Amino acid sequence: MTKSKSVFNTPLDRNYFKYKDRPKKKDEVEVTVCCNQSVDHEVANVNNEEDWESIQDYIERNLRDYTNTESITPISCKKCGRLIQYLSKLKDDKKHWR
Numbered sequence: 001m002t003k004s005k006s007v008f009n010t011p012l013d014r015n016y017f018k019y020k021d022r023p024k025k026k027d028e029v030e031v032t033v034c035c036n037q038s039v040d041h042e043v044a045n046v047n048n049e050e051d052w053e054s055i056q057d058y059i060e061r062n063l064r065d066y067t068n069t070e071s072i073t074p075i076s077c078k079k080c081g082r083l084i085q086y087l088s089k090l091k092d093d094k095k096h097w098r
């Protein structure tokens with residue numbers, strides 16, 4: 001493979017290094033279709049028992065550390081189970097307000 005000089009003076013990002021040694025396949029996906037998450041990004045999956053344990057640990061820790069948090073919902077993709085974000089519900093208690 002001949003090196004193209006078009007890479008000079010351009011930002012070298014993760015994809016550049018990812019496809020440096022192997023050309024990108026035409027139908028290769030970078031993000032999941034169901035939840036638009038990067039497939040490279042190693043992320044917890046609620047369908048995975050170990051991940052689910054650590055998700056619960058994380059939430060339990062946060063509930064302990066932040067007393068004004070009432071609950072935390074782990075939002076995950078309904079299709080593939082990828083954890084997308086944690087949604088915190090704060091206590092509706094004025095004395096916690098600053």
Ligand SMILES: [Zn+2]
Pocket residue numbers: 032033034035036077078079080081082
């Ligand atoms: Zn998904």
